[in-house]
Amino acid sequence: MGVATPITPLFLGSLFQAAFGQLLTSPRGANMKNYKSEPTDKIETNLHIARMFLETPTAVPLAEEIVLQDLAQNCTYRKRAAVHRLLLAFFVEGFFEVKLKQQTLLADEKSAIVEFIFFGCHNGVFMSIPPTGQRVAVPMVLVCHIADGSIQQISWYYDAGTLLRQLGLAL
Numbered sequence: 001m002g003v004a005t006p007i008t009p010l011f012l013g014s015l016f017q018a019a020f021g022q023l024l025t026s027p028r029g030a031n032m033k034n035y036k037s038e039p040t041d042k043i044e045t046n047l048h049i050a051r052m053f054l055e056t057p058t059a060v061p062l063a064e065e066i067v068l069q070d071l072a073q074n075c076t077y078r079k080r081a082a083v084h085r086l087l088l089a090f091f092v093e094g095f096f097e098v099k100l101k102q103q104t105l106l107a108d109e110k111s112a113i114v115e116f117i118f119f120g121c122h123n124g125v126f127m128s129i130p131p132t133g134q135r136v137a138v139p140m141v142l143v144c145h146i147a148d149g150s151i152q153q154i155s156w157y158y159d160a161g162t163l164l165r166q167l168g169l170a171l
Helices: 009-020 041-055 080-093 160-166
Strands: 062-070 075-078 096-107 111-121 135-147 150-158
Touching (some): 041 096, 041 111, 041 135, 062 080, 075 080, 150 160
Parallel strands (some): 062 150
Antiparallel strands (some): 096 111
């Protein structure tokens, strides 16, 4: 097995730059190489959608044909209703006192990347797991592809083992 690369703002910025050719905004507004001084309306819209996720994850605009890949669980969710049910399970029904603490927020004209720490108390049924009462703090990253003001595709990264250990369900 190889050594895992830690997810840091610098790593995410490099990943974003490699994927999309330029870095258009940065964590905490810092100036970075290739930063555009006058973002387009699309970039502002994508940043707004990413910020909306951090404030109210179940209220973000999802395309009807959205595809969400939960890379931690190796699951794919298709269509707005299925993705919305997943977001409800994580951020409303399974965990209470939910807080998403922004670490990094990046966007270009087609995408947004949100790195955050998910905090919550497991007081509801979550993916068939009965409430444990345990508090969790799990780093997560969403890579969102956005068109026409709604999210078309999400790649969701987090360590399921970390979540399960914090729930007392894994070594």
